[in-house]
Amino acid sequence: MKRLLAINCGSTSTKIAWFEDATMVHKDSLDVPLADLATMPKVLDQLAYRTAQVTGFLAEHGCSVADLAMVVSRAGTIWHVPEAGAYEVNDLMIATLRYAPAAQHASSLSALIGVELVAGTDVPVIIYDPTCVDGVDPVAKITGIPEVVNMPVLHLLNTRKAGRTYAASVGKRYDELTLVIAHLGGGISLGLHERGRVVDWVYDDEGPMSPQRAGRIPTRYLADLCYDGSRNHQQMRMYLAGGAGLAAWFGTQDVRDVEAMIVAGDTRAELVYRAMALGVAKAIGELAVVRAGSVDQILLTGGIAYSAQFTAMVSDLVSFIAPVTVLPGEQEMEALAEGGLRVLGGEEPLYPYESLPPGYSSIEEIRAHPSFLA
Incomplete structure (x- = not known):
């Protein structure tokens, strides 16, 4: 032992x-x-x-x-x-x-x-x-600013585990499949896992907003926000990756609180929540096109995957690409x-x-x- x-x-x-x-x-x-x-x-x-x-x-x-x-x-x-x-x-x-x-x-x-x-x-x-x-594929790291190389970062530990768990459930090996896996937590990140290798990704600062993250912000607005004098460099980084997203909109990072607001008739909460789900769906589509839509399965994992409402909103938009499996929580x-x-x-x-x-x-x-x- x-x-x-x-x-x-x-x-x-x-x-x-x-x-x-x-x-x-x-x-x-x-x-x-x-x-x-x-x-x-x-x-x-x-x-x-x-x-x-x-x-x-x-x-x-x-x-x-x-x-x-x-x-x-x-x-x-x-x-x-x-x-x-x-x-x-x-x-x-x-x-x-x-x-x-x-x-x-x-x-x-x-x-x-x-x-x-x-x-x-x-x-x-x-x-x-x-x-x-x-x-990752070298082309995935190219940006419009030659001095800025976009290096891959994502929640690999939980998403690779989810990939192995799903593969075992269908009698396959993780390295036999092409999967888009979304980690839905305080930060949301996604990866295109092709036969055991992540070939492209969307990290939590370049995709959907999340409970704590701003996600993708148009540069014309972000530049103005950075130079409006309200926050220094460190404060801005902490805001974008800790105090933004649902926390900025509603003062809570718990999606259950937001869903309760929706049930109570809060139309703004419904709009923002749907925008977060739409952002996840867009990111899944973004990764699917990297292999021309050749994806075996889409996996949704992480804490937010416990929400049937949220996963349904995402699944409804992306199931035309590949079947969706929900593996809630973290392992x-x-x-x-x-x-x-x-x-x-x-x-x-x-x-x-x-x-x-x-x-x-x-x-x-x-x-x-x-x-x-x-």
């Missing part, structure tokens, strides 16, 4: 699960209160706090790190890698997450917590299915553990992490000259 620990840090929670083979034996989602977060303005400031949460979880359930075959962590804000799958948490990744991350996000703490936990042991720590896999902890088991069983490779941050030539340089994002 192989025991694995999965760690998944989100903005305001630390999710932990203990697996025995593929069976989740213990799990918890531990809140990080906003009042505590306010005392830790930088993501790295939270490392000791969240590590203590994980060690407390292990103590509560009588679990020992020494019994583990592997720690599998959600990938943090590393730089782009060439393949999906598993990467070892090596010195370069640790230095990158500490001193030169691609962005400020609590997910970066997942691997660092793993390293802290296994110190002094030979238990390996890996990440699985990072958001930043650059295996990120299971995806982490299953990925780790495939690595331990020799079914998948474990890649070395070799992506230096832009502008750096060595680990020593990263440590000596931290990024302003660190």
Whole structure:
């Protein structure tokens, strides 16, 4: 029997699960209160706090790190890698997450917590299915500004898991199918998964609005908004990717609240909600044309996929492209553990992490000259 620990840090929670083979034996989602977060303005400031949460979880359930075959962590804000799958948490990744991350996000703490936990042991720590896999068609990265290369980012962990789950349900392998998969959460992102590779994508800042994201905004309006003096650079980034979407329209990020407004006769809520669904449908169509409409199945997953109303609005618009399957919720902890088991069983490779941050030539340089994002 192989025991694995999965760690998944989100903005305001630390999710932990203990697996025995593929069976989740213990799990918890531990809140990080906003009042505590306010005392830790930088993501790295939270490392000791969240590590203590994980060690407390292990103590509560009588679990020992020494019994583990592997720690599998959600990938943090590393730089782009060439393949999906598993990467070892090596010195370069640790230095990158500490001193030169691609962005400020609590997910970066997942691997660092793993390293802290296994110190002094030979238990390996890996990440699985990072958001930043650059295996897309080169044409997908071209923009109208030569200096701006659109690098792929999407919710890969949950969408690849959804792809595997659907494939198994129809007696196929994930790498035999072409799927458009939409992750419907606080941010909405979509990918065109062709035979195991994401060949094109729509990230949560370039597609539909979502509960927390502005989505695609015409540049003529966005330029004016950025220079109207109401927000500085960091405030604007946080607004577009945290305070916009349904949160800006209605002061709530919960689609159930918006649906309750619609039931109560709020026509503005109905219009905005339908616009969000239309945005998802447009993005599905956008990805379908990349392979001239040759798509085996469209999958809707994530928390919003629990809404029959929302998924019906999307399905009604896109079912002419391919059949639609709804796989509600997230299975990120299971995806982490299953990925780790495939690595331990020799079914998948474990890649070395070799992506230096832009502008750096060595680990020593990263440590000596931290990024302003660190």
